[in-house]
Amino acid sequence: MDLHLDHISHNYDGTAVLSDIHLDIPKGQIVCIIGPSGCGKSTLLRFIGGLEKPTEGQVLQVGNPPEDSLNPLTYIFQDFALLPWRTVSGNVSLVLEDHGIKGNAADAIIKDVLARTKLSDFADALPKQLSGGMKQRVAIARALAVRPACLLMDEPLSALDSQTRELLMDDLVDLWVRENYTAVYVTHNLNEAVRLGHKVVVLSRRPGKIREIVEIDIPLQDRQAHEHLLSEKQAHLWELMREEAMAADQELAHV
Amino acid sequence: MSDNSLTRSETTATQPVPYRGGGFSPKRARWVAPVVFVILITIWEGGARLGWISPIILPAPSEALNALIDLYNSGDLIRHLSASLQRLVGGWFFGTLLGVAFGVAAGLFTLARAGIVPLVAAIFPIPKIALLPLFIIWFGIGEESKIATILFGTFFPTVIAVYGGVDNVDRGLIRMGQSFNLSWWSIVRKIILPGALPAMLSGFRISASIAIILLVAAEMIGAEYGIGAYILLAGNLMAMDQLVAGVTILSLMGLTVSWIIGRLEKILLRWRV
Amino acid sequence: MKRFNMNLFTRRFVLGAAAGAATLMGVVGASAAADKVTIGALRFTSHSPSFIAVEKGYFKEEGLDVELKFFQAAQPIAVAIASGDIDFGVTALSGGFYNLADKGALKVIGGLMSEKKGAPGNTIIVSNKAYDEGVKTPADLKGRSWAMTQQGSSFHYMAGLISEANGFTVKDMQLKPLQKVGAMIGALKSGQVDGMAIVPHIASALARGGAVKVIGKIQDMTDYQVTTIFTSTKNTEERKDVVQRFLKAYSRGIADYLAVMQDQEKDPAATEAMVDLIHKYVYTDRPREKAAPSIKAGAVYLNEGAALDVKDVERQLKWFQSQKLAPASLTVDKMVDASFVETLK
Numbered sequence: 001m002d003l004h005l006d007h008i009s010h011n012y013d014g015t016a017v018l019s020d021i022h023l024d025i026p027k028g029q030i031v032c033i034i035g036p037s038g039c040g041k042s043t044l045l046r047f048i049g050g051l052e053k054p055t056e057g058q059v060l061q062v063g064n065p066p067e068d069s070l071n072p073l074t075y076i077f078q079d080f081a082l083l084p085w086r087t088v089s090g091n092v093s094l095v096l097e098d099h100g101i102k103g104n105a106a107d108a109i110i111k112d113v114l115a116r117t118k119l120s121d122f123a124d125a126l127p128k129q130l131s132g133g134m135k136q137r138v139a140i141a142r143a144l145a146v147r148p149a150c151l152l153m154d155e156p157l158s159a160l161d162s163q164t165r166e167l168l169m170d171d172l173v174d175l176w177v178r179e180n181y182t183a184v185y186v187t188h189n190l191n192e193a194v195r196l197g198h199k200v201v202v203l204s205r206r207p208g209k210i211r212e213i214v215e216i217d218i219p220l221q222d223r224q225a226h227e228h229l230l231s232e233k234q235a236h237l238w239e240l241m242r243e244e245a246m247a248a249d250q251e252l253a254h255v
Numbered sequence: 256m257s258d259n260s261l262t263r264s265e266t267t268a269t270q271p272v273p274y275r276g277g278g279f280s281p282k283r284a285r286w287v288a289p290v291v292f293v294i295l296i297t298i299w300e301g302g303a304r305l306g307w308i309s310p311i312i313l314p315a316p317s318e319a320l321n322a323l324i325d326l327y328n329s330g331d332l333i334r335h336l337s338a339s340l341q342r343l344v345g346g347w348f349f350g351t352l353l354g355v356a357f358g359v360a361a362g363l364f365t366l367a368r369a370g371i372v373p374l375v376a377a378i379f380p381i382p383k384i385a386l387l388p389l390f391i392i393w394f395g396i397g398e399e400s401k402i403a404t405i406l407f408g409t410f411f412p413t414v415i416a417v418y419g420g421v422d423n424v425d426r427g428l429i430r431m432g433q434s435f436n437l438s439w440w441s442i443v444r445k446i447i448l449p450g451a452l453p454a455m456l457s458g459f460r461i462s463a464s465i466a467i468i469l470l471v472a473a474e475m476i477g478a479e480y481g482i483g484a485y486i487l488l489a490g491n492l493m494a495m496d497q498l499v500a501g502v503t504i505l506s507l508m509g510l511t512v513s514w515i516i517g518r519l520e521k522i523l524l525r526w527r528v
Numbered sequence: 529m530k531r532f533n534m535n536l537f538t539r540r541f542v543l544g545a546a547a548g549a550a551t552l553m554g555v556v557g558a559s560a561a562a563d564k565v566t567i568g569a570l571r572f573t574s575h576s577p578s579f580i581a582v583e584k585g586y587f588k589e590e591g592l593d594v595e596l597k598f599f600q601a602a603q604p605i606a607v608a609i610a611s612g613d614i615d616f617g618v619t620a621l622s623g624g625f626y627n628l629a630d631k632g633a634l635k636v637i638g639g640l641m642s643e644k645k646g647a648p649g650n651t652i653i654v655s656n657k658a659y660d661e662g663v664k665t666p667a668d669l670k671g672r673s674w675a676m677t678q679q680g681s682s683f684h685y686m687a688g689l690i691s692e693a694n695g696f697t698v699k700d701m702q703l704k705p706l707q708k709v710g711a712m713i714g715a716l717k718s719g720q721v722d723g724m725a726i727v728p729h730i731a732s733a734l735a736r737g738g739a740v741k742v743i744g745k746i747q748d749m750t751d752y753q754v755t756t757i758f759t760s761t762k763n764t765e766e767r768k769d770v771v772q773r774f775l776k777a778y779s780r781g782i783a784d785y786l787a788v789m790q791d792q793e794k795d796p797a798a799t800e801a802m803v804d805l806i807h808k809y810v811y812t813d814r815p816r817e818k819a820a821p822s823i824k825a826g827a828v829y830l831n832e833g834a835a836l837d838v839k840d841v842e843r844q845l846k847w848f849q850s851q852k853l854a855p856a857s858l859t860v861d862k863m864v865d866a867s868f869v870e871t872l873k
Contacts, residue, residue, distance in 0.1 A: 049434055051430060051433060051434060070436075071434075071435055073434075074434065074435065075431070075434040077427060077430075077431060079427055081425075081427050081428055081430070081431035083428060083445070083446065083449070084526045084527070085449045085526040086526075094435075094437075094445060095435040097441070097445075098436065098437050098438055098441050126526050127526070128526060128527070142435075146435065152434075310631055311610055311611070311628070311631055311633065388710075388711060388714065391706075391711060391715065391720075392714070392718065395720050396721065475705075475707045476705075476706055476707070476711070477705060477706060477715075477721075478705065479702075479705075484705070487678065487705070487707075488623075488679045488680065488705075491603070491622070491623055491624050491679065491680050491681070492623035492624050492627050492679075492680050492853060493603075493606075493607070493623075493624040493625075493627040493628050494627050
């Protein structure tokens, strides 16, 4: 299943937030969206997952999601969004219960996704006992449990310290290498974008327009070996972003 | 003086920085409460024995204790307690049940919120004692009017607590639920209600205290037995020892309720940071 | 008796704890040499002798500088006398009074309202529903519910009088404490309780409106010293002379009241003048035309010379003690100082 963003524009209380976004998200690719703060990148992600409706244009599913996918468009949130009163396995089982998956069937899925996210030993822990990185791995496990066709990640690593972020990025890469998932990854961190994105979409300041789409054709697993190529890409992205970021900063001061 | 300090700061170049932290974090000290309690009772008893406190003003604690023992020996304590507890539990239970229902409705639905919130704000501050004559006409002088008084008293604070609790549930969690295609009912049951539970429990703490406060008012009307009726009778008879004994029972009921809710919070809100 | 000299704070505590009664002050007369005396009064017709003695200057003639303090209920008067705030009061003998008397603070010094055959007196009324079910005499009240203000009140005692006069005990009635006379009447009218006793003018007004049925009078069953005049023990010991003069002036008020109100037809002009006088204090919120019938109908019998039926007072005390509503240690001698007035029988 591919996703197609068809000329999306959005106004919020008369203020234009997004303008004419036209984009393809092909199966098996990670598409990173970067842009200065307030450019509407998180709003765009909410459109893609159907949590909000744009004023103009639409998000189209091209082709059917795989038969076994319980929740084709699945989010991973910046603040993890774990239920603090449920254990790790309880948080995963939450998203299965409504699909009628209970008992042994649920246990099998939970066991599998926790193993895939290296959380098997923490099945009975409460969120308050976990570090930030582990919490986000629980959120990823929960997302994997519903076998998504496309993961929608909203700055998933922003709430974490830089060491944890490195480790988790490696995890996401490993996972992609094994499972080839499709993802839209919103971030303001250029390093994350060049490490994870097959495509990096640069949005302009508000109202957000697509300024450039940068393709990075180095395989994800090899990227750390091509340090200088990545830094070039990152420098290029920074050039694109810099003006926008500065202008956005000025703009905010005017408000 | 200033000269002196000046020379000292010049000659002694190294000194520890002045400590400015500390305070503002009271610790638990289990022994304080009993000690304060014992000292107060001792002063009170001593004052009564030495004649500083007239028996008309305040009976000695020992007299109140005797009244309590008499009450127990006569077998009336159990009758009073069971009558009051039935009213308390009945009134509180139904008041809370309705309060949670209305509070959740006000927290979830636009129409319900617009209808319930101003109504609650308007009726909550009315002293339920003032409505007693009305309750007599509506519910008679039997158990119904007593239970209704407590029910009304506990309903409104519960609505406010629950509605506030539902309002304060992390919207991010609700969005998460929606993004995983959870049904509306699942979101309410698995996300909103547990999320509002801390606010609900502290609401219960308040409503239970209000129920105990209203017990005396509820038992003003046609109650033969009940702790409130016992206190009222003691007041009518100017029997201050019985009055203090009755009030002590109420206070013990309050402590018990507070303890029970404290335990519940420990068990149900284990997950809280 | 120094211990009743409380400071302001404790007085307030006692008053507030007792009933939170609101008091209104009416200062009457002021001569330099006169003894200052405060009377606690209720705005009831049965308190008329106080008003008459004030208005006609009987207290002044006895060298008493009287101040009337108005209360909402009788019990706070007893508390205020015990605490030394006021000097004289009139009250029905109730559980609260006995408990205060047991602490040595109060003494009954005279009698006032009495149940006497033929005079207006407390009337027994029942709801229409109970009447239809066959409650037609006081004896039928056995097993029935009975409205009263509180346990240990005179309404409670009257239930005791009725039951004993008719061969059962008060335990055979379901007593319903409703705190206020208004609530009692409301409960009776709506048939939630079966019976109650009430002063004659209220009873007749209710019966006339068809809301209730009159089935008898307390006076048909027994003599009953309904209200008594009382003061602090300190006054009976240290101001004997003031107490005597007070009772003398008060008795003149009683005599005037009886002379006019017990036979209201005899001298209509005097009756109207008396009603005018009483209306200054009672039913002041109603116009005179509306107040007059109630004042006239409420002309209960008062003991001449404030004579006291000590035997009945003792009987009442015994009953309250048997119901555990009065302390067992209290005796008539401790509670009554009968040296100031005549005693009946």
